[in-house]
Amino acid sequence: MASSDSATAPADHKRPRGLAPFLRSQMRNIAPFLTLIFLSAFFAIASPSFATIDNVGNILTQVSVTGIIAVGLTFVILCAEIDLSIASIANVTGIAVAYFTLQESYVNIANVPMPGIVAILLALALCALLGLVNALGLTMIGIPSFIMTLAMMQIAAGVSALLVRGQIAYKVPDLITTLGSGSIGGIPWIVIVAAVMLLGGHLVLTYTRFGRYVYMVGGNREAAEFAGLNVKLILGSVMVISAVCSGIGGMLGVAHFGSAQQNEFDTYLLDSIAAVVVGGTSLFGGRGGIGNTIVGLFVLGVLNNGLDHVNIDSFLKILIRGLILLAALIINVYAQRLREQAAD
Amino acid sequence: MASAGVVRGLPSPLPLAGDADARPARGGWGLSPRYNSRREPPTPTLPRKREREPTADAVATPISYAIALMSQGRSPILELNQITKAFGGVEALRGVDFALHAGEIHGLVGENGAGKSTLMKIIAGVHPEFSGRFMLDGKETRFRSTRDAHAAGIGMVHQELSVAPDLTVAENVFLGNQPTNRLGFVQWRRMAREAGEQLSRFGIDVDPMTRLGDLPIGLQQLIEIARVLFSGARIIILDEPTSALSPPEVERLFATLHKLRNEGTSIVFISHFIEDILRVSDVVTVFRNGRKIAETASADTTKGALIEAMIGRGGEALEHSYTDDLMLPQSGAGAAVLKVDRLSLRRSLQDVSFEARAGEVLGIYGFMGCGQLELSRILFGKQRPDGGTLAVDGTARTFRSTAAARRAGVALVPESRRAMLFHQEPVYKNISISVLDRISALLLKPVRERAIAQRQVEQLQIRPPVVGLDLGMLSGGNQQKVALAKWLTYPPRLLVLCEPTRGMDVGAKNDVINIVRDLRAKGLAIIVLSTEPETVLSLADRILVLKRGAVVREFAGEAVSKDRLLEAA
Structure with a gap:
């Protein structure tokens, strides 16, 4: 082969090094972490009751359901898609598992009691089915995920409404009750489940072929297709994963709250998206991961919890959360631009 | 350049000076086919000479040459001094001087990554951050955005098509400055009429109210060029405008460029087609490795000389003209x-x-x-x-x-590097993507991946040979090799x-x-x-x-x- 020095860029063999470029390229990872440290320090100083072991336990428990839902959502956002049906699917799955469980006599729901394990499997099958509908709408029909999952949000809410008909169910299978509200050695099971699922999500994304495909599809979908990847299969899979994670979150959430009813999970939609995005996972896909989501969860958890510890107008809390989310979005988009410039 | 001869077993090309000496009669003219073609038919002994000379162009050239000469004496409308620009530590431009005169077509040649496009993007306000002096009309200027550049009368057609496919042809032609009446409403009929007139001046015959995306790509590109050409800009930058055009379309483009030039517009023309550059431009500047290597009147140079300046070694043997059977x-x-x-x-x-x-x-x-x-x-x-x-x-x-x-x-390497590579991912992931399912069932094997990538990088001589480097840091040619490499492990x-x-x-x-x-x-x-x-x-x-x-x-x-x-x- 003839020479190829002509094809060499000006500063080849010199990898750009130095602290500033490194920090710039890592901004999406550093900024959320700094936010977390800053918020923790602020609340620790502002309130003596914030930085206690008990309160750390509280925060962990408070973010657990969001964390479980956010695992699946991280996959979806890494693929540059979105899932707006997570909260509704969580809700309907929680309601379904209660629907298949024998309720106390005063609960006025025409339910279908099943053995505990069957109830759980049926509920899981339901959320997987709803995720599959999302997947088919997105990949086969070509409906943008934003719209497809918006429709699914309504569908799942509709199924929930039909199942409970405005009533409240209380009982869920024992296994779910234990995982949702029990604890072992002082550690709530729900925290353990969230930790295991986050860890599992991280391992899948980092060490498996499927995880690599998720990043590649998110990084450049067209290139992934030209590399001979089955992009539709991968996109479909992440929608199902997201729905199943939401379903698990919903079942444990019902046990955690002690009741299953309509609109119980509405705030979890925004919280889960916020956790993923605040953590620094790119809305444009291909960058970020479960590590980012964990940091994002803690930022939100510390914020929500800390605001309760300081004396602050509870209505102002909502505004502050909104502003923090806006700041995170600005950093998210800005970090993307810095990276693109570096790679230009 | 002098040591060009014996690089890696290539046949030693004749030094150009010697070429001229051997034929003194022609040497005095320079070797450019542009100025001697009417007097002297091209001879087969000079294979790089173009066989067919478009007559309109040949007639136009002495005037253009005169203008080029005249403009040498005038102060340039655009003057850049010691421009340096780096991306993430890689210097794309190193102390480049560049001057553009009124009524001049300025050709830019250079390999991929030589800095041509970067310099033009600085002029067009795409890259507001750089070091060096930027003088427009003799006054020091700094554009903060493309909007500033636009307001100063600078228009650019980028290498990649940037049109709005869902808008009509007319809307695309008037993108950003639709004619409006006093109340601020768009005057659709006037817009369609004027767009149609402009395009037909350019030899494009389409209904201005068709959706642009319904037209073939070449036509879309032509319409984008037309938009900038007729925007009233006094400095027009064309980055590889001819790559998607058919020969007749190229002819029309060149005729229009010459007309605009004669009306006093300054045009910068970037192309890999050196024949095009020689034909259309008055002055040629050569870039190599982020530096300006040479600037010369097109009349005084030849394709071979330009290629040699571009790549810094005798390149004639590499570039066949294919005019022969x-x-x-x-x-x-x-x-x-x-x-x-x-x-x-x-x-x-x-x-x-x-x-x-x-x-x-x-x-x-x-x-x-x-x-x-x-x-x-x-x-x-x-x-x-x-x-x-x-x-x-x-x-x-x-x-x-x-x-x-x-x-x-079946394996495919598509035409667009943007469409087939992961610019933010390291080289090895770009190479291994197509073989992952053969080397790993469930878990990734990063060591194996890197080894496979390393072998391909060595075999295809990809530079720099660092598989962990982000793909975006490689030059275009090397990126193309990476795109090939991903298919070669399991052919x-x-x-x-x-x-x-x-x-x-x-x-x-x-x-x-x-x-x-x-x-x-x-x-x-x-x-x-x-x-x-x-x-x-x-x-x-x-x-x-x-x-x-x-x-x-x-x-x-x-x-x-x-x-x-x-x-x-």
């Missing part, structure tokens, strides 16, 4: 790997039948929009044909996805290459040609689709000419030349 080999190829029978796709393809054989490079040539891209997509399962069949190794196939095509042994049965050397410099082009020949020797069936006759001629053993979606001519075992190809298409 080239003998295609008698068929010595093996069994048919791919059989395509009466393939059709709506408006793009009609009853296309052919076969690709093992150990043979099949070239498919045609103008932009002749259906090549659609054909490549069908072969790789990205698009489904309306009719017809294709068979790989004798088995009929209907690919439901690109994954299915890959499993059947496919059929490799489809779209525009494998488009936008590449001479050295990288030659590397790609050698890689393809190696693969052919290994028994792959290779299909090369290109709109550049040179690409097809330099690679193919057999050539099909595609015209408006139909195969109109096959060249096999016979003499072929650029002229004959163009004639057939």
Whole structure:
């Protein structure tokens, strides 16, 4: 082969090094972490009751359901898609598992009691089915995920409404009750489940072929297709994963709250998206991961919890959360631009 | 440059000065065909000389030369001093001076990554951050955005098409400054009329109210160029404007450029087609490695001299003009790997039948929009044909996805690097992406991946040879090699290459040609689709000419030349 020095860029063999470029390229990872440290320090100083072991336990428990839902959502956002049906699917799955469980006599729901394990499997099958509908709408029909999952949000809410008909169910299978509200050695099971699922999500994304495909599809979908990847299969899979994670979150959430009813999970939609995005996972896909989501969860958890510890107008809390989310979005988009410039 | 001769076994090219000495009568004219063509017919002893001289251009040139000379004495309208610009630690421009005069067409040549586009993006306000002095009309200026540059009368046509496909042709022509009445409402009828007039001045005959995305790509590009040309800008920058245009369209573009130039507009023209640069521009500047190497009147230089300045070594042997006949080999190829029978796709393809054989490079040539891209997509399962069949190794196939095509042994390298590579990912992940399912069932094997990538990087001489580097840090030519590399670890049965050397410099082009020949020797069936006759001629053993979606001519075992190809298409 003839020479190829002509094809060499000006500063080849010199990898750009130095602290500033490194920090710039890592901004999406550093900024959320700094936010977390800053918020923790602020609340620790502002309130003596914030930085206690008990309160750390509280925060962990408070973010657990969001964390479980956010695992699946991280996959979806890494693929540059979105899932707006997570909260509704969580809700309907929680309601379904209660629907298949024998309720106390005063609960006025025409339910279908099943053995505990069957109830759980049926509920899981339901959320997987709803995720599959999302997947088919997105990949086969070509409906943008934003719209497809918006429709699914309504569908799942509709199924929930039909199942409970405005009533409240209380009982869920024992296994779910234990995982949702029990604890072992002082550690709530729900925290353990969230930790295991986050860890599992991280391992899948980092060490498996499927995880690599998720990043590649998110990084450049067209290139992934030209590399001979089955992009539709991968996109479909992440929608199902997201729905199943939401379903698990919903079942444990019902046990955690002690009741299953309509609109119980509405705030979890925004919280889960916020956790993923605040953590620094790119809305444009291909960058970020479960590590980012964990940091994002803690930022939100510390914020929500800390605001309760300081004396602050509870209505102002909502505004502050909104502003923090806006700041995170600005950093998210800005970090993307810095990276693109570096790679230009 | 002086040591050009004996690089790596290339035949030693004649130094240009010696060339001129040998023929003193012509030496005095410079070797440019532009100024002697009317007096002296080109001789076959100088293969790089163009055979056909467009007469309109030839008549126009003495005037242009006079203008170029005149402008030397005047102060430039745009002057840049010591411009330096770095991206993430890589210096793209190093202390470049550049001056542009009124009524001048300024050609820029240089390899990929030499800094041409970066400099032009600085002028157009795309890169507001750089060091150095930027003088417009003798006053120091700093553009903070493209809007500032636009307001100062600078318009740029970027290399990548940037149009709004869902808007009408008229809206695209007037993008950003639609004519409005006093109340601020858009005057649709006036806009359509004026857009139609402007476009027909440019020889484009389309209904201004058609949706732009419904037109062929070449026409879209022409309309984008027209938008900038007629925007009233006094400095116009064209970055590779001709790559998607057919020869008649190029002619029209050049005529328009000359007209605008004579009206006093300054034009910067970037192209890999050095013949185009020599024909259209008054002054040529050569870039290499982020530096300005030379600036000369187009009349005083030649293609060979420019190539030599661009790549810093004797490059003539690498760049054939292909104006002479080239003998295609008698068929010595093996069994048919791919059989395509009466393939059709709506408006793009009609009853296309052919076969690709093992150990043979099949070239498919045609103008932009002749259906090549659609054909490549069908072969790789990205698009489904309306009719017809294709068979790989004798088995009929209907690919439901690109994954299915890959499993059947088909590989595709598409024409756009943006579309086929992961710029934010390291080189090794770009290379291993297509083999992951063969080296790992569930868990990734990063060590194995890196080893595979390292081997390909060494074999294809990808620079820099660091598999962990982000792909975006590589030059265009090296990125193209990475795109090839991902298919070579487990070679496919059929490799489809779209525009494998488009936008590449001479050295990288030659590397790609050698890689393809190696693969052919290994028994792959290779299909090369290109709109550049040179690409097809330099690679193919057999050539099909595609015209408006139909195969109109096959060249096999016979003499072929650029002229004959163009004639057939």
